[in-house]
Amino acid sequence: MTPLHPMTWQSPVVTGPWYDVIEPATDAVLTRVRSAGPSDVTASVARAAAAQRSWAARPAADRAAVLRRAGDLLVAHGDELREWLVRESGSVPGKAHFELSVATQECYEAAALATRPTGQVLSSTAPRLAYTQRVPVGVVGVIAPFNAPLVLSLRSVAPALALGNAVVLKPDPRTAVSGGLALGALFHAAGLPTDLLHVLPGGPDPGRQLLVDPHVPVISFTGSTRTGRSVAETAGRHLKRTHLELGGNSALIVLDDADLEAALSAGAWGTFFHQGQICMTTGRHLVHASHYEEYVERLAAKADALIVGDPHRDKVHLGPLIDREQTRTVHDLVKASVAAGAVIRAGGTHDGPYYRPTVLTGVDDDTPAYAQEVFGPVAPVRPFTTLDEAAALAAAGPYGLSLGIITRDAARGRELAERIPTGIAHINDQTVGDEALAPFGGTGVSGTGTRFGGDANADAFTELRWITVDADVPAHPF
Structure with a gap:
């Protein structure tokens, strides 16, 4: 079996300086990763937006097949990815195994999401067909944390892709491989067309640029409440829909x-x-x-x-x-x-x-x-x-x-x-638990409500349109 080699995969537009990814247990350098800057975000978003239109037009079964293959590849390359989780994020092997298992289910659940009904027929006061239709938002910006880097990136990336969007992902720079480049290598191997997933490691600057880019209508952010407030404030000024999964106590x-x-x-x-x-x-x-x-x-x-x-x-x-x-x-x-x-x-x-x-x-x-x-x-x-x-x-x-x-x-x-x-x-259980099919989200300063899992994914990463069809143009007063 050919290794994924996630540390050698990178988005084609990343041009910033190289930096060291450090193993927290030893302070040893695990690999070097090229960082992204604001201009790289702009270029990635433009390429992603251009690629997204044909991806959304593909049959849902085609998109589902890519997500299923990604899940299969997570299983096949489990040993390689578990080692990265252990060494890059400080996970014990059991936690890495649990994270990989949930990430695999995220792919399979997203595959099922791709072929679910996209709307419903409505009643209307007029003699016409009225219905709703879910359509992709376009380009989704994902900002992911270090603590469970694979699954907390994938739980936004997988459903967003399955629903016909392109994604620009900014992983935490400390876990740029297991939370970012590994996903790029994974979806490339699964047959995802070029430019639908861009991975942009780096500090705050590429994240800020994602928040202000006019061609990124939806942001999915997982991180601290303090940073989440700043994300919400910036995104709000640009009227972006923002899904925030924040801290807890x-x-x-x-x-x-x-x-x-x-x-x-x-x-x-x-x-x-x-x-x-x-x-x-x-x-x-x-x-x-x-x-x-x-x-x-x-x-x-x-x-x-x-x-x-x-x-x-x-x-x-x-x-x-x-x-x-x-x-x-x-x-x-x-x-x-x-x-x-x-x-x-x-x-x-x-x-x-x-x-x-x-x-x-x-x-x-x-x-x-x-x-x-x-x-x-x-x-x-x-x-x-x-x-x-x-x-x-x-x-x-x-x-x-x-x-x-x-x-x-x-x-x-x-x-x-x-x-x-x-x-x-x-x-009759403690507070930590995660399943790909379950709705996940908090109240208060823990986030902006449920936005991951099942129907919540469709709400997060699509727009809901109202469409009517008349047999003839009705008469109007003017």
Whole structure:
């Protein structure tokens, strides 16, 4: 089988300087990538717009076939792509395997999306045929993050292509291969016609140019709430439709009737999986007072037992944080929390990019690591005594992405979930989960509502037209 060689594929118009892609576990240079500038965005968009018209005119079955082949290639080249995820993004192998599995399903679900009905017949006050028709928006701009680079790029790229659009993708520069160039190589091998997918690695400048280019009507952005606000402001001035998947500070509620062993496993996974660098990470553990002390003690023991290290060379539970800046941010939040009265029950230290799984108690609404998204392996634990208190604590704050509730009474869990505004809720599971066919999105500062998965993809990447057909031209007063 011929390797994909994703690090050697690049869009034809990229002309900027080369930069090093660094392995976060070792600071070693993995490869060199050419960066894009604003002029490269302009050229890529023009070529993509020209290619898109014939792509949209192709039979839907042709587009679906390309997406199915892309999914098959992800399976066939799984070992190669998993290694890139491990080395470039600091994923442990299990996380890389999970990400690849979801990415594969994104391709297959997008293939099915291509051949779904494109509209419906409407009633009309006049004797005519009236119907709706979904049409591609044209060129979709995708700005993707570092934490799950393959799937968080592909979940916009795949449905946008399947629905007849062209795509200009700007991956995070730290994961330019697994979040960008790998997709270019993948779709080239799958038979996607030239110029329908451009990959433009680089810093903020190419992203800003995507936001202002008049030939990019839709932007799909995944990243921090702070950056998302800036994206929305710029795109809004240019009247672009913008789909924002932003940060989270999701709560896991452990009720008084919970199976504590199961709750602890769920809680540890929800916070420490991929070093906490997931938007759905369990950022707040709300535990009934009857379980609180035991939960804290046992969660701290679990944290202390986890192995942190290089996921490419050693068998570990947690890998490195993505870079020194992220390590500094996480540690500053922990130190500020301790200064505000929090108590470290486990962790709170790091060796370079390797941050120990951390458990904090003595937290309240003003504790930085409790009130803010940490994006690191930090578990603040807080007790409650009544369902009303649990609902109020979980609903407090500006975020609204995911929610987990652990209880032996699933109906009680559902009733509680209905009182807490989030885009995602899991009864008897932790807060992290992703399936290609499920609607995904948050409320509040976690994003602008559901925009990925199933019908949401069609809403995100097409325009809905109203069309009428009369047998004859009707008479009008003038």
